[in-house]
Amino acid sequence: MINILGIETSCDDTSAAIVNHNFQILSNIISSQEIHNKYGGIVPEIASRQHIINIVPVVDNALKQAKIEPRKLSAVAVSTNPGLIGSLIVGVSFAKSFAYTLNIPLLAINHILGHVYANFLHNRKLETPFIALVASGGHTELVKFDDMHNFTILGRTRDDAAGEAFDKIGKLLNLPYPGGPEIDKLSKKGNRDFVKFPRALNIKEDYDFSYSGLKTSVITYLSKQTSDFIAQHLADICASAQAAIVDIMITKTIAVARKYKIKQICVAGGVAANSELRNLITKQANKFGINVSIPEPILCTDNGAMIAAAGIDKFKHREFSDLKLNAFSTKGIRIL
């Protein structure tokens, strides 16, 4: 019996979860920091203070809900990078003290790899190889997993991340923060072909992303319209911008899977909660006989369960960290 406590504080959510060796979620507590909405973004200094306030009750809740006593835990897994340094430090410091007190192993987890592991919580029978599309506020990466220890990054964003594009376009359209879910909601009533925004880097065998130009196209488009027209066609403009963000991700992910003859795609990260992406990538990949795994939205956002899930493999391979472990903010999945 393995029970892993997973702790995640890389951005604005304080989360703790307990997952067992069958990738079964016994609890997954996420305390979203409502305070951020007021500022139209995540304010890191406030984020770290809130994490300090939240961390103990959140872990306590996770243990109670799972009906697991601390001494029954096998290990503590914590996201160490990438993320906002002040926020990461809160989770890492807590995890270190908890592991030390209980005398159980400490497991350092890359946050992006954690997102990929959410797919094992969604589908316990998932097998490598697969292509993972990880898209969030800070990352857009296309990664080929031969197995869970051998992976290659095939594409990354060259400027803005997909989630950042959603949020900044939301800001240009004066939508409430976060822009992603708002655009998703409005787009359902809009026409995705209303404006033809460019699909950047739509080049064969180039798997990088670029979303900065799309932002500029939206600015150029909006500058030519009256405010009445924009208000009237807000849903259409949202749907068109969303289509531009989503279409290119789908095209490239499927192209990579086909190139390497891999029959499984896993989608992860906050942007995987986007309904247009979920619908279209599944439909289009299935045409080529490729399966798509997308965890339910709650497992796509930052959560402790995905960190605990990644911890299970590390625990089995005895990849323990010592108490010198530190948080660091380096980007991407490469540094584990």
Place this chain on the structure above:
Amino acid sequence: MKYISHSLADTEKIAEELSAKLQPGSIITLSGKLGTGKTCFVQMIAKQFGVNGYINSPSYTILNQYQGRYTIYHLDFYRLDSLEQILEIGIDEIIYGQGITFIEWPELIEPILPKNCVKVYFRYLDETSREIIIKTAKDKNLS
């Protein structure tokens, strides 16, 4: 100095010209609305200093750090709303260090920046054109 750039190639030339004047300890602020090319300009200058690979927008991460001939710090205060928050991330160690520091959305920190920093202003003209104004401490003494 005021420039009008009509293309990425034009902007690249302006970036090259500015790079030649930068040295360890230089601080460059970049002001302008969303989508006016601030991050793009930093990418161009960082390349001049031998940074290879990806230079992404730091809007979400606040600080990205690169190693070229010098350490390049790329800061972005888009999501911050007070000077206290900036101080909390240890900004003094960065701006008084021996790297080259780029700061997007610098308005909050301007009151405490050294007088000799380079200020770059971007203005959107049309889809491919931008007005770029570069002010150095020397320019200010003249005006």
